[in-house]
Amino acid sequence: MNLTLKIWRQNNANDKGKMVDYKINDVSPDMSFLEMLDVLNNELITKGDTPVAFDHDCREGICGSCSLFINGRPHGPDRYITTCQLHMRSFNDGDTITIEPFRATAFPVIKDLIVDRSSFDKVQHAGGFISVNTSGNTIDANAIPVNKHDADDAFSAATCIGCGACVAACKNASAMLFVGAKVSQFALLPQGRIEATDRVLNMVKQMDEEGFGNCTNTGACEVECPKGISLENIARMNREYLSATVKK
Numbered sequence: 001m002n003l004t005l006k007i008w009r010q011n012n013a014n015d016k017g018k019m020v021d022y023k024i025n026d027v028s029p030d031m032s033f034l035e036m037l038d039v040l041n042n043e044l045i046t047k048g049d050t051p052v053a054f055d056h057d058c059r060e061g062i063c064g065s066c067s068l069f070i071n072g073r074p075h076g077p078d079r080y081i082t083t084c085q086l087h088m089r090s091f092n093d094g095d096t097i098t099i100e101p102f103r104a105t106a107f108p109v110i111k112d113l114i115v116d117r118s119s120f121d122k123v124q125h126a127g128g129f130i131s132v133n134t135s136g137n138t139i140d141a142n143a144i145p146v147n148k149h150d151a152d153d154a155f156s157a158a159t160c161i162g163c164g165a166c167v168a169a170c171k172n173a174s175a176m177l178f179v180g181a182k183v184s185q186f187a188l189l190p191q192g193r194i195e196a197t198d199r200v201l202n203m204v205k206q207m208d209e210e211g212f213g214n215c216t217n218t219g220a221c222e223v224e225c226p227k228g229i230s231l232e233n234i235a236r237m238n239r240e241y242l243s244a245t246v247k248k
């Protein structure tokens, strides 16, 4: 496949940035999207140009670092996958592919396609800890019974990898799907109830301080989430927040 890539280039956070066109030839349909960028970077380095900076780590859909906005969609055209799981067979010979960083005030661009998502870390830190006794003998796994549906929902919420696609997809740059997932994964379990009131209040406060927008129920976040995190988590977070506000 021969492709034209339109890639966002930006030297640093203060640089204005611009789209730059690149031609890349003989791309295998079996390459992953990031492997295709590796090939491009090898060519740029060989020519003495600066390679395109992009984030990646696990390259298997686990770490959430490969945050690219491809042809106007976070993680590209396919559903339920991250950018590193996207393959070039999803495109056609002769295509022009636009590649941008995730755009949100709370995700400032560091360089080219890399954004600073430490705002997500701060929201998680604000959530604090859960009270589990880890000293002494191993605790029987069945010592605290957990309803099967709650356990399943908590596990589903915990599959959020913090990639930020929900924020990038949202016209308001809202982080409520991410925060809803992080609140839910503990709120649904007895172990997470002890600090539940402070946790939801602190996480929502931090989310607002980081500059994320508000949710207006368009649902783009759920559609673009690579892990299929459900909007139900936002509803659960709102219920948790309301009840925590009343308790306080």
Ligand code: SF4
Pocket: 159, 160, 161, 162, 163, 164, 165, 166, 167, 177, 178, 181, 221, 224, 225, 226, 227, 228, 229
């Ligand atoms: S909710 Fe989905 S899109 Fe948002 S950070 Fe988590 S995994 Fe990524």
Ligand code: FES
Pocket: 055, 056, 057, 058, 059, 060, 061, 062, 063, 064, 065, 066, 082, 083, 084, 085
């Ligand atoms: S590089 Fe880890 S999820 Fe893509």
